[in-house]
Amino acid sequence: MNIVVAIKHIPSIADDLPVKGNNVDFDSVDFVLNEWDEHSIEQAVLIKEAVGGTVTVVGVDLIGELDNALHLALAKGADKVVKITADDPAADSHQQAKWLAEAIKGMGADMVFAGVQASNDIDGQIGPMIAAYLDMPYIGGTSAIEVSGSTATVSKEFPGGVGMKYAVTLPFVAGVQSAPKPPRYAPVSKVRQMAQTATVEKVAPSGEASSGLAFKKMAPPVVTGHAEMIEGSPKEVAAKIVELLKSRGLA
Amino acid sequence: MAQKYQKAVAVEKENIVVDGVDVSGHWNRMFEQRVIFEYTPELIEKIASIPNAESFANCYQCAKCVAVCPVDVVGNYGPRKLYRYAQTGMDLTEAPELWLCTTCANCLRVCPKEVNMVKIMPAAREQAILEGKFVPNELQQAFENTAKTGNPLGQPQRKRDAWIQSAGVPVPIIKDVGRPVDVLWYVGSYPSYHPRGIDAACAAARIFNALGIDFAILGKEEKDDADSQRLAGEKGLFEMMAEYNIATFNKYEWKEMVVTGPHELNAFKNVYPKYGFERPVVHYTTFLARHLDQLKPLLKHPVNKKITYHDPCYLGRHNGEYEAPRKLLEAIPGVELVEMQRNRENGYCCGGGGGGMWLDSFTAQHTTMRLSEKRAMEAASTGANVLAVACPFEVSRFTDAVKSTGNEHVDVLDILELLDRSMRGE
Numbered sequence: 001m002n003i004v005v006a007i008k009h010i011p012s013i014a015d016d017l018p019v020k021g022n023n024v025d026f027d028s029v030d031f032v033l034n035e036w037d038e039h040s041i042e043q044a045v046l047i048k049e050a051v052g053g054t055v056t057v058v059g060v061d062l063i064g065e066l067d068n069a070l071h072l073a074l075a076k077g078a079d080k081v082v083k084i085t086a087d088d089p090a091a092d093s094h095q096q097a098k099w100l101a102e103a104i105k106g107m108g109a110d111m112v113f114a115g116v117q118a119s120n121d122i123d124g125q126i127g128p129m130i131a132a133y134l135d136m137p138y139i140g141g142t143s144a145i146e147v148s149g150s151t152a153t154v155s156k157e158f159p160g161g162v163g164m165k166y167a168v169t170l171p172f173v174a175g176v177q178s179a180p181k182p183p184r185y186a187p188v189s190k191v192r193q194m195a196q197t198a199t200v201e202k203v204a205p206s207g208e209a210s211s212g213l214a215f216k217k218m219a220p221p222v223v224t225g226h227a228e229m230i231e232g233s234p235k236e237v238a239a240k241i242v243e244l245l246k247s248r249g250l251a
Numbered sequence: 252m253a254q255k256y257q258k259a260v261a262v263e264k265e266n267i268v269v270d271g272v273d274v275s276g277h278w279n280r281m282f283e284q285r286v287i288f289e290y291t292p293e294l295i296e297k298i299a300s301i302p303n304a305e306s307f308a309n310c311y312q313c314a315k316c317v318a319v320c321p322v323d324v325v326g327n328y329g330p331r332k333l334y335r336y337a338q339t340g341m342d343l344t345e346a347p348e349l350w351l352c353t354t355c356a357n358c359l360r361v362c363p364k365e366v367n368m369v370k371i372m373p374a375a376r377e378q379a380i381l382e383g384k385f386v387p388n389e390l391q392q393a394f395e396n397t398a399k400t401g402n403p404l405g406q407p408q409r410k411r412d413a414w415i416q417s418a419g420v421p422v423p424i425i426k427d428v429g430r431p432v433d434v435l436w437y438v439g440s441y442p443s444y445h446p447r448g449i450d451a452a453c454a455a456a457r458i459f460n461a462l463g464i465d466f467a468i469l470g471k472e473e474k475d476d477a478d479s480q481r482l483a484g485e486k487g488l489f490e491m492m493a494e495y496n497i498a499t500f501n502k503y504e505w506k507e508m509v510v511t512g513p514h515e516l517n518a519f520k521n522v523y524p525k526y527g528f529e530r531p532v533v534h535y536t537t538f539l540a541r542h543l544d545q546l547k548p549l550l551k552h553p554v555n556k557k558i559t560y561h562d563p564c565y566l567g568r569h570n571g572e573y574e575a576p577r578k579l580l581e582a583i584p585g586v587e588l589v590e591m592q593r594n595r596e597n598g599y600c601c602g603g604g605g606g607g608m609w610l611d612s613f614t615a616q617h618t619t620m621r622l623s624e625k626r627a628m629e630a631a632s633t634g635a636n637v638l639a640v641a642c643p644f645e646v647s648r649f650t651d652a653v654k655s656t657g658n659e660h661v662d663v664l665d666i667l668e669l670l671d672r673s674m675r676g677e
């Protein structure tokens with residue numbers, strides 16, 4: 001089983017997001033692995049553990065720091081890692097999808113996984129676009145993938161507690177919503193060992209694509225309202241809440 | 252917890268024949284030969300074969316440890332029981348028991364065979380982590396945060412010194428001072444980021460200023476000591492952090508390091524030397540007790556409170572400091588100091604050590620009550636209205652615990668905050 005996982009490095013929102021001009025100030029922000037990609041790596045490794053095969057993780061190196069994420073992937077069970085040396089922190093997901101598809105093309109993948117979306121643009125296009133470029137079917141929003149022979153059973157969850165299972169013939173591309181288990185922990189000693197011993201294959205970016213969208217303005221959200229604390233005894237508070245609901249036409 | 256593992260059952264016989272002679276009789280009860288072969292030493296050997304966990308096999312089941320184990324008070328635990336569980340089928344590297352020990356060291360204090368959980372647990376946990384066994388979620392999060400952001404809370408490194416805005420006194424950053432200082436104050440992660448920890452950090456800054464101490468902090472260069480992560484089994488993470496911290500400490504000239512937290516004291520004084528760092532480090536209680544003559548005249552305002560003091564395991568049992576915190580509290584006018592039944596060498600653990608700080612929900616599934624709740628109840632039963640602490644883990648733990656046990660009337664305050672109140676009269 002040859003599984004390829006396409007990952008995306010995105011600006012961290014652990015801190016306030018710095019803005020420069022009409023985009024993120026890429027020089028003063030840390031980059032982290034997209035959370036949904038952590039799940040697609042986990043999903044790939046679980047399949048490899050169940051039926052054997054290899055997991056290749058490939059991503060676009062936007063700021064020259066993708067190695068950290070790739071070493072982490074190796075420590076979690078990936079076999080091979082590839083970075084596309086683009087050095088363009090502003091590359092949008094359509095451009096990244098093109099580069100990824102070109103890099104994945106010759107890999108003979110049975111399955112390609114991508115996080116169903118990334119929190120920086122919530123665009124959700126990387127998976128479908130790779131599928132289009134590679135001329136493979138796409139299934140998005142997966143919550144579990146099991147493989148048997150040349151067929152995969154793919155679970156999806158819908159609102160209201162409805163679940164659905166699909167039988168999908170290989171090869172295909174999946175947009176992973178979540179792995180069936182929380183992503184495993186990679187001990188630091190393993191990650192460091194990978195950093196010292198593993199080889200990261202480099203490929204040059206190839207092909208062009210664009211969403212055709214341009215940023216007009218980027219700004220941190222402005223705090224407009226705030227919660228109102230109602231003081232008093234429980235009875236008084238309850239009375240005030242009723243009053244408020246009535247005055248706003250909600251009761 | 253009920254007995255979970257396989258147990259030998261005594262089989263009573265109705266008739267018994269020995270060498271062809273029927274020796275049955277109503278006057279005696281007859282049992283089948285004891286089935287000791289049901290027990291296997293394999294799972295004990297499995298643990299004892301891990302480097303540093305050898306002493307697990309020393310246990311001769313005297314049970315002295317169970318009487319002092321804080322986890323046994325709220326569950327079924329202690330080295331003796333772990334040994335027995337292993338004998339009857341528990342693989343420690345896969346069992347929930349792996350995560351319950353707080354490495355408080357009370358069992359080691361009484362064990363005649365030197366069965367040392369402070370070494371066994373980190374070694375067994377490390378093995379489990381390296382083998383990809385189950386790691387509780389909250390703990391995994393704390394590990395990942397430490398590796399990514401330099402602190403277990405996952406707060407941005409850039410904001411590590413943001414707290415100094417609220418101190419109201421100058422807090423020099425060593426990089427900007429540009430000359431040797433007497434004291435490098437290692438603030439710590441919780442005092443830098445946690446709201447209640449920040450209260451203690453601000454109090455410390457005001458006390459150091461009032462005493463005229465020539466001090467500085469590392470500011471944005473400071474990162475977590477990672478000792479509790481080591482005890483929770485993440486040795487690789489600990490080593491990565493230690494390398495960074497030692498290089499940072501050695502960049503600057505200072506005479507003595509003062510730490511806010513006992514875990515940092517343990518790290519820098521007892522563990523970092525193995526990695527080449529050997530410089531003087533003291534806990535703030537020891538440091539301030541040394542300055543008691545200068546401090547006393549500053550403590551002008553009475554704090555009319557009945558106070559009980561909780562010995563942090565890593566200040567007391569692990570580092571032998573029992574008196575300095577008490578001297579400081581007694582120096583505050585108006586304070587009446589009362590002791591809980593378990594104090595000093597036999598102090599009860601708050602549950603935060605050895606990674607317990609990040610295992611609260613996991614531990615709750617395997618114990619009847621949090622250790623911090625048990626301790627909060629003990630504190631309340633002394634009639635005290637203040638529970639004084641000297642570890643940054645404890646303020647938040649006990650603040651929650653007094654609430655959840657209906658003892659809100661007990662204020663949880665760091666000794667630093669109490670000294671500061673007496674200095675400033677609030």
Ligand code: SF4
Pocket residue numbers: 309310311312313314315316317330331361362363364365366
């Ligand atoms: S005190 Fe030591 S020897 Fe005795 S039961 Fe406990 S671990 Fe075993």
Ligand code: SF4
Pocket residue numbers: 319320321322323328329330351352353354355356357358359368369
């Ligand atoms: S170190 Fe403390 S918590 Fe762990 S087994 Fe010993 S007494 Fe119990």
